[in-house]
Amino acid sequence: MNRRLYVPLMTLVLLFFTFPIIFMAMVSLKGQADISTGDIFPNVLYWRNYPDAFGSIALDRYLLNSAIVASFGALLTLVIAVPATHAIVRYRIGRNWLPAFILGTYVAPPIVALFPLFFLLRNLGLVNTHLGMILVYGVMNLPVAFWLLSSFVRRLPVELEEAARVDGVGYFRTLRSIVIPLLMPGIASTGIICLILAYNEFLFASFLARSQDTQTVPIGLSLFQGDRQLRFGQMAVASLAAMVPVYVLAVFFQRWLVRGLTTGIGK
């Protein structure tokens, strides 16, 4: 592309995608009166939002809770999804209907699963516990993990597993020593995507996490909505802070993330 066109075009694209973040950063520097003007830039820089935001909610605690439930949830997803996807794709278990059924469950609105899950966890004494949320997130993201992993499994040459079979290597040893090491890029990208999905999840967390000990970042952010007013400035500060871990993850694992989302698109 013509370089003279490239730079302004890319600047426009960059602005388009970063505008919400820039806007949020601007809101984080506005006073309550300034926000209602609707201007993009603050008329007066209002730095008080920063100490106020961190003082009014236990953001560090929410971040820790999110990290625990999202990372263990993603891990649980992988533990189930890797062998399941391999078996379904490789041995055509459930022919075409099982993959379609798995993906179908993801299309249903999550709220339909909320009440059964809530009562199920309550009976098990797992409401308002990390374990309960880990279980929910671990299972909730299975269809996504299956969808992402299946294209990686399909790309793995079947001869590798056949060679192991002829060599007398059992299924689980083949899975551990051949399949999983070769699927590692796919497993990593799937894990990160599931982690981000669990980190951002609001609906289940709002019902299952009832106290500060288990509440996650999205719940923490919603607490800025008071009875009479919404503290936009502080909420913007907390949102920026909540974005940092996800951004760091995305930047560090960009290569794998892109691979995870694009594998299987072309030949």
Place this chain on the structure above:
Amino acid sequence: MADVHLKNVKKNYGVVEVIHGIDLEVKDHEFVVFVGPSGCGKSTLLRMIAGLETTNSGSIHIGDRDVTDMAPVDRNVSMVFQSYALYPHMTVEDNMGFGLKANGVDPAEVKRLVDEAAQSLQLEAFMKRKPAALSGGQRQRVAIGRAIVRDPEVFLFDEPLSNLDAELRVHMRIEIARLHKRLKSTMIYVTHDQVEAMTLADKIVVLQGGRIEQVGTPLDLFDDPDNRFVAGFIGSPKMNFLPAIVAGIAADGVTVTLPSMNDTPVRTAVPGDHVETGQTVTLGVRPEHFTFRKGTGSPITVDCDVTEQMGEISYIYANTGDGAQIIVEQRHDRSTKDGDRVQTFIPPDKTFLFDAEGRRIR
């Protein structure tokens, strides 16, 4: 004893039958090559012997054991795949020893066996390398090494040389022949390359459409094919087939005429017991069997379309009247040019006749 016995072996995918009741005996220490065009079922048959494909009916015996329903490992076979199927994340050493280790063989014994195989295949210098850092030929040797270390009763090769370039293919072909001589194991080898089949095999099995067309030594198939398919498949360049009509039956053989070449008569040494005058047949002549000396056979005149000079020999590609092409091999003579009219002779004892169904008339 590691002879392999297939008895009425059938395979189908759903309603589509791909292997139609094959009976075959592979003797101990024999090198048998399955050859045939793409989709003829040769790889499927090999994979059935390996245990990677189920057998729908019939039985497979290795030695005195019925292995039809056994897992691959219990059959005591090793397989070399077309794609090599080396584990890309493991070193050469680990690739070769993985099967043994996974089966609980003592690590010291694994090392001894792997080193021994590596030495025999001149792989010692590459033991710490991963497959990506090896050339095609080296990867192929590692794949063979991985098969050797388990000391199987039967080696199975699934088009192992098809990913190599022409020069390396010849080299590896000789290495495989040496390996067979040294190990004296039973080997079953699948290829679509009839040169590989001719040079390696003690016995060739020609397959088409999931059926065996003919089984025999390479020279048996070359000299005495049972049908037009085998005659055309074995030999390079392939045999010429010309539509012909039986014109006369004599004690020393049948004479046919070639409608596509102005009814030129061609004498053959084929006995006339199974033909009648006026019957439509196909005359088969190998390119190398044409001669250029008068009195050696029936003369035919061809108009040379293209010549290929190969040095010692040249190939004359000539069009016949019906638009088909015949290939004539000329030795020690480079004088023929494109567009030349050439007279050549067909020796009667080098001709074949096939009936309308493609069966050989003997």
